[in-house]
Amino acid sequence: MKFRIDIVKCQSFKHVKERLFPVLDECRELFPTSNDTKILLKPNLNANMNALTGNTTDLRLLAGIIEYLQNKGYYNIVIGEGTNSGYYRNDISVISRLKVDKLAKYYDVKVIDLNFSEPFYINFEDGVKAGVAEELCNADFIINMPKLKTHFEAGMSVCLKNLIGCLVGQENKKKTHKDLARNILNINENVKPHLHIVDGLIAMEGLGPTKGIPKNLGVVIVGTNPYLIDLLCAKIANFDHRLVTTLKLAEDKGIITKHYHEYIESLDIDAFISEFEKPKANFLTSFIHSPKRQKYFLAVRNTRFFSYLASTEFFGHLLFLSGLRQDNFIKSEMRFDGLYLNKNLCKNGCTKCADYCPLGLKLPDQINEKDSRCIECLYCFLVCPNRAIEFKGELGFMADQLRQYDEVTRKVT
Numbered sequence: 001m002k003f004r005i006d007i008v009k010c011q012s013f014k015h016v017k018e019r020l021f022p023v024l025d026e027c028r029e030l031f032p033t034s035n036d037t038k039i040l041l042k043p044n045l046n047a048n049m050n051a052l053t054g055n056t057t058d059l060r061l062l063a064g065i066i067e068y069l070q071n072k073g074y075y076n077i078v079i080g081e082g083t084n085s086g087y088y089r090n091d092i093s094v095i096s097r098l099k100v101d102k103l104a105k106y107y108d109v110k111v112i113d114l115n116f117s118e119p120f121y122i123n124f125e126d127g128v129k130a131g132v133a134e135e136l137c138n139a140d141f142i143i144n145m146p147k148l149k150t151h152f153e154a155g156m157s158v159c160l161k162n163l164i165g166c167l168v169g170q171e172n173k174k175k176t177h178k179d180l181a182r183n184i185l186n187i188n189e190n191v192k193p194h195l196h197i198v199d200g201l202i203a204m205e206g207l208g209p210t211k212g213i214p215k216n217l218g219v220v221i222v223g224t225n226p227y228l229i230d231l232l233c234a235k236i237a238n239f240d241h242r243l244v245t246t247l248k249l250a251e252d253k254g255i256i257t258k259h260y261h262e263y264i265e266s267l268d269i270d271a272f273i274s275e276f277e278k279p280k281a282n283f284l285t286s287f288i289h290s291p292k293r294q295k296y297f298l299a300v301r302n303t304r305f306f307s308y309l310a311s312t313e314f315f316g317h318l319l320f321l322s323g324l325r326q327d328n329f330i331k332s333e334m335r336f337d338g339l340y341l342n343k344n345l346c347k348n349g350c351t352k353c354a355d356y357c358p359l360g361l362k363l364p365d366q367i368n369e370k371d372s373r374c375i376e377c378l379y380c381f382l383v384c385p386n387r388a389i390e391f392k393g394e395l396g397f398m399a400d401q402l403r404q405y406d407e408v409t410r411k412v413t
Helices: 013-026 059-071 085-089 100-107 134-138 159-166 169-178 180-190 226-236 245-252 258-266 283-288 294-301 304-311 313-322 352-356 379-383 398-412
Strands: 005-009 039-043 077-081 110-113 119-123 129-133 141-145 147-151 155-157 195-205 213-223 335-341 389-394
Touching: 005 013, 005 226, 013 059, 013 213, 013 352, 039 059, 039 134, 039 159, 059 077, 059 100, 059 141, 059 195, 077 100, 077 134, 085 169, 100 110, 119 134, 119 180, 129 134, 129 169, 129 180, 141 159, 155 159, 155 226, 155 245, 159 180, 159 226, 159 245, 169 180, 180 245, 195 226, 213 226, 213 398, 226 245, 226 258, 352 379, 379 389, 379 398
Parallel strands: 039 077, 039 141, 077 110, 141 195, 147 195
Antiparallel strands: 005 213, 119 129, 147 155, 195 213, 335 389
């Protein structure tokens, strides 16, 4: 069996283009020959958490891949993701809050929330059928773009688990939890991306997928085999792969063989290994999400009365505080009136804001000019070590994100 994985060291948008593009050129035989091929990019837009928290796919990587494809003449490009169903049930657009819609408009590509797609049905465990967005069936070429992060139920979330976002709406997503690892593999048996590009720029350790700690890993991983890539990511994070539920199951089923392990061991990856803090949930969360008890919790969770309670702001916040829900569905939107550069605080020679701009704007010079190309992602504002970039407007939901991650984001980026 022929294996190939490329690990690319990247710390900036410039690196993405200078270092990742040549690697993609070496994979040209994988790409379609026709420029009108329907290409679907499947990032991880699980929550409205900025990519610099380690939660979602970095806009620098997404922009870079779009640029690469367009430079090669491809024009029929769609960004598709079925965001966390709790957000769309609360009328919150994660795609809008993460500014993926503005990025798509800038590059003149389409973006769709797969939660609202027409489904085609695949088999889950125990005769259950789950609906996958038809766009996955209609696409000629799929690029899976997961975030490398920990996950308190699955152990890790990378290529395999990212495909849960292909399911249509809450009704289909909740079916995965009846047997999470097996159903993730069921999705991967039916949806087979042609290429996987893992965002390990700012990864997440600890209590992922949403309450973890950002970790500057500074890598992008490219390959075609999701099992092999996930196995490599476990190795990089210094995780026992048997504690990653999807990898354990894949090995038990004979999908991951000794040849996979031999290939991983043959790679010179010592420079990339960086031990991740393990995802350890609190007692209540661990108790309820135990495989022995989770089916009883799900039976209660899926009742109409509990769904109503969970949809209320008060009870939803209690679930968040208890750890049973990782996401806090804050409905107040951000109002962006611009950014202001305090030149007295801006340090000469610092390139942080420019390194993190997903459009490669000439920062910090263009901040006070209010460049019309700015997509309002706030990356420059969030990474400035001297707080020289000031936000103008109302933070809305971002205020809670800053409360949790402002200090750590400025340190790790």
